[in-house]
Amino acid sequence: MTLLIDIGSLDDIPRQGARLVKTVQGCIAVFRTADDRVFALDDRCPHKGGPLSEGIVHGDRVTCPLHNWVFDLNSGQAQGADEGSVQTFAAKVQGGRVLIDAGLIRRSAAA
Numbered sequence: 603m604t605l606l607i608d609i610g611s612l613d614d615i616p617r618q619g620a621r622l623v624k625t626v627q628g629c630i631a632v633f634r635t636a637d638d639r640v641f642a643l644d645d646r647c648p649h650k651g652g653p654l655s656e657g658i659v660h661g662d663r664v665t666c667p668l669h670n671w672v673f674d675l676n677s678g679q680a681q682g683a684d685e686g687s688v689q690t691f692a693a694k695v696q697g698g699r700v701l702i703d704a705g706l707i708r709r710s711a712a713a
Contacts, residue, residue, distance in 0.1 A: 619634060620633045620655040629644075630643070644690075
C-alpha cells in the first residue's frame, strides 16, 4: 500500500506556478500546469543549484530562474542542449487535494 502525503489544496498552488515542500531529505517543488496537472521534482537544478520552484512553468516544462535550463516535468530530464536531470516524485490530485508519494521521498535518501 502506498502512503500518500497531503500537501494542501490544488488551489494553494497558482496555475503555472509551484509550491515548495520541505522534507528531511531536501526540498521538493510541486508544480501546477495551466490545465491543473501536478508534478513534483527535486527543487535544485543540477547546473548551479537554482531553485526550480521559482522557475517559469510553461506547458509541461519548467525553466530554471538562474541560467534558463529547461526541464520536462514528466521525466525531470533537461531539454535541448542542456544535459542532466532532477529526480521526480509521484504526485496527483484527489478530491481537490495534492498528494505526493511518501515512499519515493524516503527512498531518495538511500539512493
